[in-house]
Structures are given as structure tokens and as C-alpha cells.
Amino acid sequence: MSIDFDAVIIGAGFGGMYMLHKLRQKGFTARVFEAGKGVGGTWYWNRYPGARCDVESVQYSYQFDPDLEQEWEWSERYATQPELLRYANHVADRYDLRRDIRFETRVSRAVFDETANLWQVETGQVGGAAAKVTARFVITAMGCLSSPNTPKIPGLEDFEGPTYHTGNWPHEGVDFTGKTVGVIGTGSSAIQSIPVMAEQAKHLTVFQRTANYTVPAHNKPLDPGYVREVKANYREMRRRAKTKPAGIDFTINSASAVETPEEERIRQFQARWDYGGLGFMASFSDLLLNDDSNRFAADFVRAKIGEVVKDPKTAAALVPKNIIGCKRLCVDTGYWATFNRPNVTLVDISDEPIERITPTGLRAKGEDFAVDCLVLATGFDAMTGALLKVDFRGRGGITLKERWNEGPKTYLGLTVVDFPNLFMITGPGSPSVLTNMLPSIEQHVDFIADCLETLRNKGKTVIEPVPEAQEEWVGHVGDVSNITLRSTCSSWYVGANIPGKPRVFMPYIGGLPAYIQACEKVVANGYEGFALA
């Protein structure tokens, strides 16, 4: 059987785009299949009002080409979705990526042919015929947060008005002027979009199952002097970022919150609060290791709610009950203050789920809420959702679904036993969603491209992890997650938002530096843990 491409890449977000560029640089042929009509992945689909990154733009950007980072100008501290999408398109143009990407083409199945040592990849084009291509390698760049979760609420299909999911927002935008809107969910996307939608809608009713922690973004236009300084020292900033567990260059206070006197503790929290953003969790080194330390940080944030929200009942309902950092910390602009608006109502459904959706609204807590439209800010089937929608078949016809029926198991978050020549960019078992994703993506892409080059140089055509190496890595991922408080509570990190999903802490929480070191050791030892043939 002939081989059409050295590699098929699935997805044209930041991961797939850089993978294509890198493979071309190394002289490999590659074809990208992308379900959407354009590049950008997350920033192509998540067009809801208020969507923006929560890692500062100067860091949430590619670093593989110093010229690119010098020429691109970010306008705000946290770029909006349209700006991020412009950036993705700029990258696609700059490196002439589109000619090797097939848009509106979804990969449905990929079967490993054990005789020819290649993958047969089946695609279905939107409105077109199914097609098959063959490739030596398949590289998934399908995203950790790309499979929107639509909860099974009785009656949802009977609703007569429009329903929008934040993760698949209409490209033409939505005009909420004069509309009554029901929002289900209060995670990151809801916290970003609620303040913006509330400015337009006649009335917004927010249905909250779990109150979440959020810290102010203090977003602002970027000062040209600051940008000049960043650009003059970009390489050093990128290097520093890779020495931090989250791959973000902010200062981590090495002190313990419990061992710090109260006055100083509050001062530290307040300084981070005033600066804004995710660095709040680096106020002390033990916020995710020690219950008391975590409670100090949680109480600091909880107390802020009462200072902003005027109605005591609403303020009380907005107070998160779980530990801080259990779920992804949200970064907001005016979220709590939005609940002071006369056109916004919070309905706390923590004790009773929504009864049903009716043709004209929702029924919850024995009350009917009439709404013109529904917004589902209900997140994603994270980390494994997109992967398991494809019928991957490895050795002996085993499916990835079968292999992962007790939760995802990988070697380095990159490869899976019995799935030779299959690589995953930011797969489960890698730091991925616990980090600034751009450096994590680039590290994976570089690892994969170097690996393919090594195989070519050695005259090898097959690489796959050995079971012992995978078991050891899975054990290590589990062990480090057990050290932190994060594994003790329900979040999408453990699949708790998807009924029936095995409860496993999916990302690697050991931090980016430890992870990079582990990968480097594997390479230095001749791809230790892998079998090459």
C-alpha cells in the first residue's frame, strides 16, 4: 500500500499549525484535517462576547520564531478572541500553511495497518464525500477543550427559542438587545461573557450550580514602553517562564501561607489581587498543598464578594464552597458587579438541578423562568472528548475507547501502548491545561518532530511505547496528583462534569520544568520507554 503523507495532523489550532510548519521545515510531507472553516481552533469556535485569553498575550503566543514575536503587536494585556483569531490567521499566512490544510473536514476513523505499518485515515467532508488517506504517522492536535459539553437537561430539545453554546458560538454574532436570556453555567466562559451580555440584554438570568473563584484581570491597553521592554528581553522571559510550573513568567512566592504572619499574608494576597490574573495562585507556594493555606486564599477571595455585591442573598450564593484552585481559576472583568444590575438575576441551583427546559424557558426550584434564548456555558468534555470521538484502532483492532475505559493512560501524554506512530499534542498525562498552553504545545511539537527525524535517520518506521514505561508514567502522574489538593475535589480535570466519565486526574501536575526534564531524559537515553522497529 502506498503512503500519501509522512504525517496526518488532526486539527488546525495553535498545535496543528505549528506541527505542520515544523514538519515541513524538517522535510516531511503532511496533511492537516480541520473540522472548522478556518485556522485558530479554540479562537475559531469560542466567539462568545467577552472571550479572551487569561494568560497575558505577550506570553500566550508562539515563541518558535523570534521574528514573529518581534513583529506582532498585541493591543491589550489579555487579547480578545477576534485579536487571537487574527493572530492565528497571520501565522497561517506568514508560513503559507493553508495549502496543506483541508478545512471543513472531520477525521472520523483511523486504523493502524500492522502489515504496512501505516495509518489509514478516514475523513468526512461537510457536505462532501468520505475520503481515505494513508500516512506513516498520525498526530492529533485536536485540543483539550474542543468538544463542547451539552448537558442532558430534560426538555432541552423542546425549547422554541435559539440555544447557543459558548464553545460553538455563531460566527455572525448574537444580538441580545431587548431579549430575556437564560445562562446555564458559571465557569470561565460564563464569567467572561455574563458582564458583556448583561450590558445588552433586557434581562439575564444566571443559573448557577457551582459558584466559582474569580480574580480580576485588570485588563488594559498595552503600554508601548512595556511592549518595547518585553520585546527587548523576550528570549529571557520565555526562558524564565519554562522554569515555572505553569510555564508563565510570574514570581512565585516560595513562602508558606500558614507560616506567614496574618498581616503579611493579607498584604501578599492583596498585592497579587491588585496586579490581577492567575498569578494570585502563586501568592504562596503551598496553596494547593495545605488545607489551611488554601483556606486563607479562599477566604481572602470570598470576602471580596461581599464588598462588591450589594444584595446579601446574592452575595452569599456567589461564595464558592470548594477549595480555591479546585477548578480552573477564572479571571474576570466586572463579574460580581454585574449582579448589582437591575437586569441580572442569579438563581442558585446547587441544591436542586434545573427541573426541565420548557418551550418558553426553564423550570427550576418550582418556578418558571420565561426566556427568549438560552446560553449554555457548560464547558467541555475535556482532554479526552475530541480524541474519543474518533474511532482510533491500534494493534489487533483495539479501540482507544476500549483502551481508556478506566480513564486515559499514556506514556508522557504523547503516546499510547498498542497505538504505534500515533502522537498526541497535549494529551492526557501531559501538563497541558495546567500550563500556558502555547509553550506546552511547542514543546510537544518539537519533541514529535525531532522523534520523526531520529526515526528517519535510523531507518526506522515504527515507534510505540512499551507497557512498563506507560505504567510507570501513569503511576507517576497519579502519584503527583495525589500530593495536591486538586485531586480531592470535583472538576473537569477529573472528568466530574461528564456523567459516567472515569474519575482520573487527567493532566500532569508535576509542572512544566519537571515534564520537560522527563522528556529530555527519554531522548538522551535513546527514546527510553519506546520500542523502535
Ligand SMILES: Cc1cc2nc3c(=O)[nH]c(=O)nc-3n(C[C@H](O)[C@H](O)[C@H](O)COP(=O)(O)OP(=O)(O)OC[C@H]3O[C@@H](n4cnc5c(N)ncnc54)[C@H](O)[C@@H]3O)c2cc1C
Ligand atoms: C475559552 C477558552 C479560553 C482559553 N484561554 C486560554 C488561555 O488564556 N491560556 C491558555 O494557555 N489556554 C487557554 N485555553 C486553552 C486553549 O484551548 C489552548 O490554549 C490552545 O488554543 C489549544 O490549541 P490546540 O491547537 O491544541 O487545540 P484547539 O485550539 O482546541 O484546536 C483543535 C482543533 O481540532 C479540530 N478538531 C477536533 N477534532 C477533529 C476531528 N476529528 N477532525 C478534524 N478536526 C478536528 C477542532 O475543530 C479545532 O479547531 C482556552 C480555552 C478556551 C476554550
